[in-house]
Amino acid sequence: MQDESGKSLGASKQESGKQKAEEKKREDEKSNSVEESIIYWQRSDDVSDSLDQTKATLKEVVGLGTSFDIVFREMTLAGHKTGLFFVNGFAKDNIMLEILKRLTYLSVDQLSTDAMQSFFECYIPHIQVEVDKKLSSTINKVLMGMSALFIDGEQAAIVMDTRTFPVRSPEEPSIERVVRGSRDGFTETLLSNVALVRRRVRDPGFKSELVQVGRRTRTDVSIAYIDDIVDKVQVDSIREKIKGLDIEGLPLADKQLEEAIVNKGWHPYPLVRYSERPDVVSAHILEGRVAVFVDTSPSVMIMPTTFFDLCQHAEENRQTAFMGTYLRWVRFIGIFASMFLLPLWLLMVIYPEFKPPFLSFLGPHDKSNIPLIAQFLMVEFGVDLLRLAAVHTPTPLASAMGLIAAILVGDIAVKTGLFVNEVVLYMAVSAIGMFATPSYELGLANRLVRLVLLVAVALFDLMGFVVGTTLLILLLTLHRSYNSSYLWPFIPFNAKALASVLFRFPLLESKERPSFNKTRDSTRMSPNPDNTEQ
Secondary structure, eight states: OHHHHHHHHHHHHHHHHHHHHHHHHHHHOOOSSHHHHHHHHHSOSBOOSOHHHHHHHHHHHTOBTTBTTEEEEEEEETTEEEEEEEETTTBOHHHHHHHHHHHHTOOGGGSOSOHHHHIIIIIOOOSSEEEEOBHHHHHHHHHTTOEEEEETTOSOEEEEOOBOOOOOOOOOOTTSOOSSSOOOOOOSOHHHHHHHHHHHOOOTTEEEEEEEEOTTTOEEEEEEEETTTSOHHHHHHHHHHHHTOOOSOOTTTHHHHHHHHHOOTTOOSOSSEEEOOHHHHHHHHHTTOEEEEETTOSOEEEESOOTTGGGOOGGGGSSOHHHHHHHHHHHHHHHHHHHHHHHHHHHHHHOGGGSOGGGTTOSOSSOOSSOHHHHHHHHHHHHHHHHHHHHTSOHHHHHHHHHHHHIIIIIIHHHTTSSOHHHHHHHHHHHHHHHTOSOHHHHHHHHHHHHHHHHHHHHHHHHHHHHHHHHHHHHHHHOBSSSSBTTTTTTTTOHHHHHHHHSOOOGGGOOBOOGGGOOSOOBSSOSOTTOOOO
16 A cells, blocks of 8 residues: 555656746746747647647647637548637638538548548539648738648648638728718728729739738738839838738737837828728829738738828719819818917017018907917917817717817807907817828828927927928928929929829829839820720
8 A cells, every 4th residue: 555655646746847847848948939839849830740749739839728719620531530729700600610511521541541632632522721740820811711631640731721810890981981973981800891992903913922021910901002003112112021021910900000110209290101992002003103911901001102192082083174273272271280380470470570461460469468379379279178179979979079169268268268269260270180181190290290290389489480480391301201392393393293293183184103103004094095996
């Protein structure tokens, strides 16, 4: 009895020591990628021919047995021990059931000596199937939503594309609405977004390259362009920057990718254009631009872009040329007012001699104990707080909150003498111009410029306005969007292109693509469009 108890105690100590060694090994692991983690645990990235070894590695690398949604279903198919590895919630149930139904009824006699080849070529009824010999690649594909079948005795896995993702139906973007036009918009699924663009651009030259970014998130990024139109140097530059990223991941999708590849630092103005409309992205691709799709994001980045691109809206091209031009001019006036109306008004109040006779009515008619610049800053921050509150307020309450805030801030503040009437009026006009800016990022940058110009005018009068405006133009001129001038066609000056910015020409008169894209094919249509078949 003593010998047996001694052996039991020794085995218990040995097991305890083994567990402590495993825990110590887990604590010492400092892998930065799936491949490094696999090599750490099984000394090779190859798929093991032992199903038990594969299962043990998956337990350490992906948390099999700990994460409730990581599934490894062991089965015996045609006399072979197998394991089906997938993520619960990513796999389509109907496809999985059809595959398993086919494999379950197989007998040993139906398989050749090469079980892997028989399963792959004859008995898996699915289109997208491949054999993968690297365990890291297999795990990454499963984490993307695919399923993998391991066979005991085989040093490879059969990977099947059975993925499906939680997805909402395409709906019109809330910030790019149009009266006439399509009502579909991008969603958070990369494949659906590319399909929406390919539906509009049925060109064999339309390419959509797939790149994965992030050691941990391995986010799918697609670079889309038309091969025989786009500037290849530009595509190569974007591709190299994306592939060269060595970061942990992109949990915030497109915005983090923009910061990583554009490197604009503290520059307030957007150097890429975002759009949630497939028709807008398709139109830019046909112009020779590059579109970058990021999985889990409903916005697409368009590069390169200019300041004037960010001022245009899809509605202008959904109306007649005359009405489109009118809408474009109204929008330009609103954007100008959002930047310069308040500084110019404050300058005319400080220097009444600058006012033309027909603007003699400008200026505060009532006095306040608070300086005008302080009033402007208070109203600016009040509008920002109101906007932030509206974003975080449930939709049914947002309208009521806005009405109450407008009454309290506008009416009561004026009656109590906190603000003068003109400050509230011109601030409201500037805010409307900011909200009329098609690009949300451009509107925020213009608001910052307005604040800086207000402070410059208050501190340095006319000199502050002149120097501030000059520095703004220099800032926009010196920065480039992927080797393209940000103020094109104003700087460098291109009269023909500037006319197309100021006026929305009819379709048949727009025969050339924008020259700043450096496209390989600069023509939109045949030189003799009238030579049609009779």
